[in-house]
Amino acid sequence: MPRAFAEIAFTPSVIDVQRQQGSAESYAKLLSPEAAGGEKLTKQEIAFIAERDGFYQATVSESGWPYVQFRGGPRWFLNILDERTIAYADYRGNRQYLSLGNLSKNRKISLILMDYPRQRRLKIWGRTTIHGNTDNPKLIAQLHDKNYPARPERVVVISVEAYDWNCPQHIPQRYTLEELQHVQSIEADRG
Template sequence: MAAQTETGPASRAGDGIYHAGSRAVQDRVGVREAADHVGRSVGRGIRPVAAAFLELQPLLVAGAADPATGAVWAAPLTGAPGFVRATGPHTMSVTGGVPADDPLARALAAPGTYTGTIALDPRTRRRMRLNGVLTPTRAGFSIEADQVFSNCPKYLQRRESFTYVDRTPGPARVSGELTAGQRDLVTRADTFFLATAHVRGADASHRGGNPGFVRVTSPRELLWRDYPGNSMFLSLGNLAADPRAGLLFLDWTAGTTLQLTGEARAEFGADGERRVRFTLARAVWRDGALPLAWAPPEYSPANPLLP
């Protein structure tokens, strides 16, 4: 998916996109020039082709920090296509929200919350990120965009279709450690979403790989390899400046969700390989949370083979 944004002087310079955390990671890996090139595609505008993409999506993932606790969470929002739409050249509006006991509910109700979002379409292996400042509305919320950009389909699994399922969401089950069922969901996952934050914003991104690419090393710790991407290092850059992180795992068939909050840190190996170690503070599990059932995945040919 080609970038569908307006660019400006800040985008061309790169310094309007990247803060010191991202720059530190780019310099450590030696990709500052590549990051500046990719950064030219980042802007504030939502072009017509991007607006059309948003209106086709039944799923949006949002990430932000809870204004009361500071914990960073990621949460899924669903609706009939059109529930997410561009309502202005720099504004995305969302109808609906999350349950009142969702850990992201306070953030989505607080004016001025820095919020990161990602719209991901498994049918076409396309994804688009929009980050900005949230304003609650009578119907849900809107976000005034600071950053709008698309990503390549790398590590994104194709799921050809989905159906709507009439499910009654279960209660939120909160724990400080991963249960056996939660560990199983994580180790079976081919996709998860990562929310990060910094003093000037928030971001929600996608991570994908073959099942097993995320390892559960203890009931309170996860580990995954950071596969090569677009060289921007927005997520790892945020973590370099602020280790708070929120993870979201979905059961794409049963609609179960697992939301995790804690801290994550990148580890750089001598061989150039990067890993991210996540330490759990709190987990929230909800059966039947999503009214969507997706077709089985076709794994991305870019996924590295696992040992």
């Protein structure tokens, strides 16, 4: 667990609960001056992000309510611009614009990327910048997959502030049809 994550997640109330539950001592080292990391994506995170065809995104409303939404698209639709910046083309959905409205007042965002077959989970915290279709057409063209039938309405650029890998202990194994067919073909080759 990297320091950047601990600095964001371990608020005084979290540390109090860790003390009450007996885990504060084991996590204290993450906030020590020697601790580092977690603010720049490494090859491991970049490869993981590249394989995802969706993620969960959390924002917070002006009234303090969290809002979690699933975002999906073709693999690589969550693009890595550099080791501290990721972005995606935002396509029209149900037109409620809850995430967009929340981000217009509070740029903080949290993502959870899942790999259900391998029981892996990556959490990312960041701050967003929104670019409309006319604001940065070059960036929209760069992030839009020409083979994807939807047209982007905007681009969401996320400056990564921290990430953390979660424990796989309670992640159920699930497969997309494509992943299941791959597993079945491997098993057929073995048998």
